[in-house]
Amino acid sequence: MRWRPEPACPCCGGEVAGRRAALRAAIGGLACAAAFLAGGAPAALAASGAARAVSVRRVQTGDSFAGVYWRDGQYDREALRRLDWVFRDPALDEATPMDPRLFDVLHLLAQRMESTEAFEVISGYRAPETNASRALRSRRVSRVSLHMSGMAADVRLPGRDSLGLARLAAELQVGGVGLYRRDGFVHLDCGPARRW
DSSP, X not given: OOOOOOSSOOTTSSXXXXXXXXXXXXXXXXXXXXXXXHSHHHHXXXXXXXXXXXXXXXXXXXXXXXXXXXXXXXXXXXXXXXXXXHTSBTTTTBOOOOOHHHHHHHHXXXXXXXXXXXXXXXXXXXXXXXXXXXXXXXXXXXXXXXXXXTXXXXXXXXXXXXXXXXXXXXXXTOXXXXXXXXXXXXXXXXXXXXXX
16 A cells, blocks of 8 residues: 555545535535445444443543443443543634544554554544634645544554554545654544545
8 A cells, every 4th residue: 555645634635615615525424424334344343232442532631531432232422422522622622522433433443453552632623713724824734624523533543653553444444544654643534435
């Protein structure tokens, strides 16, 4: 697999601004929800019925979560609420309901890598204002990003190579995967399977 550098976090494949583009991105993410759970590793995860846990720590705030977020065939609302807070936009101290499939991606990757370390979250939810501000400062930030929909996170896993993490995520085809080797993190999302 060959990785090519592209602008950072092109979550929705372009730099198109505006509410309509953001709405199209959100609808596209919902449309691929069925595809996400219908094939490959996510289907095996859904079929297993075993409890799902995740361990994460937010770099900017030190907030963390380690525990079960899915059991007995359903997501634990209190655990999701706590995860939403860890993944919040720290610039505005604003949280949004994160797409729980993102936590499924993290759970699956930790399982496959046999890791008990907490994922370090560099970026989770981004309020539109925060994302727009970052996009003005850097062309590496998409103006229409799955971060704004609570469907993406930029993470690293201590003691693990970012290239190895990105390769595994790409092989599992559980969503978007972007490798930012120079910055030492991997973008993961629960949108359509793609890589950069």
